[in-house]
Amino acid sequence: MIKSKEKTIPIEKLTPDMTLAMDITKPNGDLIFGQSGRLTKPIIEKLKRFGVKKITVLVEQADGHQDPRYIKKEMKEIEEGLDYRFRRVRHIPLMMELKELIGEHLKGKLTS
Amino acid sequence: MKQDILARKLERIDDLPSIPSMVFEAVHLLHQPDITVERLTSSIQLDQAIVSKILRLVNSSFYGFQGRIGNLSQALVLLGFNAVRNAILSISILDIFSDLGKDFDSRLFWLHAIGTGVICQVIGHQLKYPRVENLFVAGLLHDIGKLVIIKLFPEDFFKILKEVREKDISIIEAERAVLGMDHTEIGYRMAEKWKLPQEIQEALGFHHCPWNAKENRAMSATVCVSNCLCRALDIGCGGDALVPEIDPKVLTILGIEPLFIAGCLEDIDLEMERAKSFLTIFNENELRSPS
Numbered sequence: 001m002i003k004s005k006e007k008t009i010p011i012e013k014l015t016p017d018m019t020l021a022m023d024i025t026k027p028n029g030d031l032i033f034g035q036s037g038r039l040t041k042p043i044i045e046k047l048k049r050f051g052v053k054k055i056t057v058l059v060e061q062a063d064g065h066q067d068p069r070y071i072k073k074e075m076k077e078i079e080e081g082l083d084y085r086f087r088r089v090r091h092i093p094l095m096m097e098l099k100e101l102i103g104e105h106l107k108g109k110l111t112s
Numbered sequence: 113m114k115q116d117i118l119a120r121k122l123e124r125i126d127d128l129p130s131i132p133s134m135v136f137e138a139v140h141l142l143h144q145p146d147i148t149v150e151r152l153t154s155s156i157q158l159d160q161a162i163v164s165k166i167l168r169l170v171n172s173s174f175y176g177f178q179g180r181i182g183n184l185s186q187a188l189v190l191l192g193f194n195a196v197r198n199a200i201l202s203i204s205i206l207d208i209f210s211d212l213g214k215d216f217d218s219r220l221f222w223l224h225a226i227g228t229g230v231i232c233q234v235i236g237h238q239l240k241y242p243r244v245e246n247l248f249v250a251g252l253l254h255d256i257g258k259l260v261i262i263k264l265f266p267e268d269f270f271k272i273l274k275e276v277r278e279k280d281i282s283i284i285e286a287e288r289a290v291l292g293m294d295h296t297e298i299g300y301r302m303a304e305k306w307k308l309p310q311e312i313q314e315a316l317g318f319h320h321c322p323w324n325a326k327e328n329r330a331m332s333a334t335v336c337v338s339n340c341l342c343r344a345l346d347i348g349c350g351g352d353a354l355v356p357e358i359d360p361k362v363l364t365i366l367g368i369e370p371l372f373i374a375g376c377l378e379d380i381d382l383e384m385e386r387a388k389s390f391l392t393i394f395n396e397n398e399l400r401s402p403s
Contacts, residue, residue, distance in 0.1 A: 037374055
């Protein structure tokens with residue numbers, strides 16, 4: 001059973017195995033990132049660019065290990081699949097940002 | 113496409129079977145502020161085939177009350193009027209499209225439809241949207257116009273798929289090229305005919321251009337984003353293997369950033385597992401009342 005607890009930490013100490021404990025919003029109330037979202041490196045970088053200084057997270061423990069050859073193969077398939085599905089919108093920055101975020105999520109599932 | 117041919121096609125769309133009158137009555141009753149469980153149950157009980165399917169559906173893992181709901185009154189009390197209304201509507205509409213021939217892989221189509229409905233629901237919960245049940249129905253039915261094309265114009269549909277394959281274009285572009293209209297226009301027309309709530313009608317008609325919706329742009333925008341995400345995550349198939357563009361205006365309508373979408377992905381994975389039970393509804397033989 002994986003345990004988790006809330007902890008407020010500086011954004012520099014955020015790591016991709018952490019999950020937010022609450023929504024992050026702009027001053028005008030727009031949601032930047034929902035609390036149940038999984039953090040990835042690109043997401044953390046973007047949160048920094050949004051000016052977020054401290055953050056409350058649920059710290060989870062990563063578990064187990066898998067065959068690295070299997071993971072490498074699966075990751076390649078994920079990338080090729082995304083390249084194929086996003087082929088008509090690869091000139092649009094917003095869609096490429098979305099592709100990157102989805103790629104991180106799909107690959108993160110392989111190792112979590 | 114000559115105008116008279118297009119007009120004849122539109123007439124045929126209007127001739128498609130409607131949903132049973134009991135459904136209209138039940139949906140109407142469910143909007144009444146003083147409706148009682150008894151009154152509603154007696155209206156719906158008249159159609160035992162629908163009752164049996166509703167019970168099968170509400171006892172699936174999708175609703176989280178597995179095996180506990182033995183009759184309609186319980187379903188109304190435990191799930192609420194809106195959830196039951198939407199179950200009735202979904203079942204009735206899907207019944208119309210239960211036989212689409214062996215050349216069409218309806219499983220992948222419905223997986224895309226259910227996936228879009230689930231994603232709509234997850235986004236709706238995160239945004240604290242007040243009528244999340246309607247969002248699921250809007251997502252589930254957003255591509256229903258494609259089924260109308262398959263049912264009424266199967267030859268045109270296979271031409272559309274051929275265009276998609278050979279020219280590497282989206283299905284909506286191919287529909288316009290072959291038929292002179294697309295699934296959103298047809299879906300909107302059907303939703304009007306079925307007297308679905310106005311915001312759901314709009315979602316079917318404007319999920320590729322939510323800024324044109326009048327009653328509820330947020331619902332159309334949620335379906336737009338969910339359709340895109342469902343394709344990006346490769347859940348089912350909507351007729352082509354392309355992620356459509358999300359116009360930045362769509363995120364502005366919803367008041368969200370791209371990162372918000374990434375934050376929904378965990379919940380989407382969890383909810384998709386539960387919602388797969390919804391797929392059983394498309395196999396008539398599997399439908400039975402809970403014992």
